[in-house]
Every structure is written in C-alpha cells, then in structure tokens.
Amino acid sequence: MKLATTTIEGAFVYSCSFEEERGLEPFVPENLLAYQISGETHVFHQGGTTILKKNQLLLARKNQLANSLKIPAMDQEYKVMALILSKERLQHYALTNNMNCDGKYEGDGMLLLNADSYFTTYFSSLLPYLEQSRPLNDKLARIKISEAIELILQRDERLKNILFDFSEPQKIDLEEFMKNNFHYNTSLETFAKLTGRSLAGFKRDFTKTFNMPPGKWLMEKRLAEAYHLIKKKKHNPTDIYLDVGFENLTHFYRVFKQKFGATPKEIMGVK
Known part of the structure; x- marks a missing residue:
C-alpha cells in the first residue's frame, strides 16, 4: 500500500502506509503539530536530524526547509496525524484571546514533545473525521484548532513566541x-x-x-x-x-x- 493521505479543511492531515516513503515537498510554510501513532518519521532539516517516534509530538516552526523519511513499524503500518497551524487561524486565535508573543524565539525549529494523556485524547478525537473522511465544518475546525493551541500553551507558555510570531523572514546572507x-x-x-x-x-x-x-x-x-x-x-x-x-x-x-x-x-x- 502506497502512502495514503487524507486532508480535511486544509488543517488536519492523516497519513498511513505499509511502505517506506520519502516526503518530496521540503518547505514547511506553516507551523505544524504532528503526532506519531505508529512507525517513525525521520526529519532532515537545517539543524540536523529529528526522529519522531510512536507517541511523540513534533512542533515544527514555519518557514524552514526539511526532508522527511516515513518508516513503518515492523508489524504495523506507518501512521501520523498532523495539524497545520496556519497564520490565518493563529491570528484569529490571537485576536480572540488577546494573545501576543513577548520576544523572538531563538531555539530549535523542530521541537520533540512526549504526548501526555491530554494530547493523545485530543488526537483520538480527530480519528473519526480523518479515517472516515467525515466533513468538519469551519466552526468545528476552529474549535479543534483552538483546543490544540491551548494544549501547546499549557505544555509550555513560551511556545507562544513560535505560534504568534507573524513576522516575515529577515534578509540574511x-x-x-x-x-x-x-x-x-x-x-x-x-x-x-x-x-x-x-x-x-x-x-x-x-x-x-x-x-x-x-x-x-x-x-x-x-x-x-x-x-x-x-x-x-x-x-x-x-x-x-x-x-x-x-x-x-x-x-x-x-x-x-x-x-x-x-x-x-x-x-x-x-x-
């Protein structure tokens, strides 16, 4: 089985496969939160290599280059769920909740987090929509995205400097x-x-x-x-x-x- 990918509302992505696959689009244009259900995702980026393993979360910062290798487990298919935190949806959350970043984030562009029960429950709630391709209206999509943002900030409030930095890349060498x-x-x-x-x-x-x-x-x-x-x-x-x-x-x-x-x-x- 080749890599099968389902995307809903341009925000929720579910990928599964029994075969090793390479990701061919190297640009990460938006902030991304990914949850590894089974198998591994190897991400090759400007800062090195990050390996996303089962029950781990990856928060990838927007505007960076990265290649990926998707590896199934020995006896299970490769499964990952990802949430695309677009600029438009983050701005909506920031305006609604009076949220701003309070400094420039200078850390890694790929952050690994262990998924606690709150995150695993959250991603489990998305499975019926992604596995069965059920419709998800814009109102419900905003609620689910807001829930994810709340969970990220609950984990580490300093991550708001990633999520709510709406500036464009500066001119570099x-x-x-x-x-x-x-x-x-x-x-x-x-x-x-x-x-x-x-x-x-x-x-x-x-x-x-x-x-x-x-x-x-x-x-x-x-x-x-x-x-x-x-x-x-x-x-x-x-x-x-x-x-x-x-x-x-x-x-x-x-x-x-x-x-x-x-x-x-x-x-x-x-x-």
Missing part, C-alpha cells in the same frame, strides 16, 4: 544560506522568501554573488555533490539523487551524463 541548503528541491520563490527577498531581488543578488543565475548554479552544485558522493563515497545513485535535490531519477541520469560524459553507474565502475 545569501551565499552562506545557499551553500548550506542547495540540496533542498524547492522553488526559487521559496529560497527568496527564506532569505528575506522578493523573487526579483533574490535573482539579482544571486547573480551578483555567484556570477550566474540561480537555476544554473543549483544544477551545477547538485551535480558536483552527486559526483562526489558516487565517485568518492561509493554511494549508489538511486540512494542519493533525492538527497542532492533531484526529484526524478531519469532526469538525474540524463543531466549527469550530459555534464560528466558518463552515467552514474559508469562513474562507479559498474557496467
């Missing part, structure tokens, strides 16, 4: 950011947003910094990294093409051969 994050297969619009620039400003600053347009630089950088991993580290091409920013294996093989005059297998010395 472009060269350092891109050298650290080129392997994320995301759009130029996302790279622009995360570096605190408009798309036009990003392209202009990028060309000035690297002396070539971003699309060409990303291709060159990803191919160079792939060559290093295959030639020097002896990695199998099928194991690394996603990790260096390619979404399609056929496309990866084609552009690799165009660049280096040989296929990845030939670089490995395999006929």
